[in-house]
Amino acid sequence: MSPQKQTVIVTGGNSGLGYECAKIIARHDNSYHVVIACRDAAKANQAVDALIQETNNKNISFLELDLSSLASIRGFISKFTQMDYPPLYALVCNAGVQFIDKTHYTKDGFEATFGVNHLGHFLLANMLLGQITQSGRIVLVSSGTHDPLKKTGMPAPDFVDPQILAYPDQASSIGAISLIGRRRYTTSKLCNLYFTYELANRIKQQTQKNITVNAFDPGMMPGTGLAQSYTPIMRFVWNYLMPVLTLFYPNVNTVRQSGKALAALVTDSKFNQTTGKYFEGTKQIKSSELSYNNENRKQLWEASVALTNLNQTETILETGF
DSSP states (O other): OOOOOEEEEEETTTSHHHHHHHHHHHHHOTTEEEEEEESOHHHHHHHHHHHHHHHOOOOEEEEEOOTTOHHHHHHHHHHHHHSOOOOEEEEEEOOOOOOOSSOOBOTTSSBHHHIIIIIIHHHHHHHHTTTEEEEEEEEEEOOGGGOGGGOOSSOOOOOOOHHHHHSOOGGGGOSOHHHHHHHHHHHHHHHHHHHHHHHHHHHHHHOSOOOEEEEEEOOBOTTSGGGTTSOHHHHHIIIIIGGGGGGTSTTBOOHHHHHHHHHHHHHOGGGTTOOSEEEETTEEEOOOGGGGOHHHHHHHHHHHHHHHTOOGGGOSSOOOO
């Protein structure tokens, strides 16, 4: 008997880590229908064509999703619901941005790093919960940079009132913008963990579903598009010199290595019952001490509901406090 067909959504699946993850999932089993969710239709369609060629799996398609726009996210949900896809099994929240040149803003006026990396995925995951199968999976791509003890060379996260993360005071943004931008990134990755732990807990407490929710650290992956706002010299170092580190340092990975690990969190049956955990590759580890702060978790959840205007008709979880 052939396996039942099921759908996997990968945000930012047109390049880098998302592309590798999508490729390995599609190659793993032709019963998977992989949906590449990203904002650039031309790049996405090129990726879909390449993925079909590389995997011999024709069940790969594109749906437009701009995580910097709440309207686009709601439009994606509406379109996805209308499509004749197999049941939704997994959501991989992979897309992410980092800006070190200036403060960028989303279509809704949020600081873009927080808006895309956290708020966009917060709304998307909540609105898809009703469609995810009984024992489906959600994986959020976080980063070891959220943990100051990892000594990644990135500044420690600075979690403050989420309203300030969404609408930073311009006066507090005066200083080395590259440092501010990198701190916003590490803070957003901490928010990914707060969201992972809170979402896993709420699904367990409030629903009859066994949807698992886990966070993933892909390690440092030199050569990926995360350095798009870097200076030309920094981009050269990132793209051409730092990839050599994959040969010598632990948790400095090629995109292929991290893509394989991320895909395993979707496809491997040994993770069927694992939820609310953090993985470095496929190894379950502890996240930072700060990431287990329950008050921060709840504060971020409540603010995110308000900022995204998530209402009770859009999610199977309770939106009231």
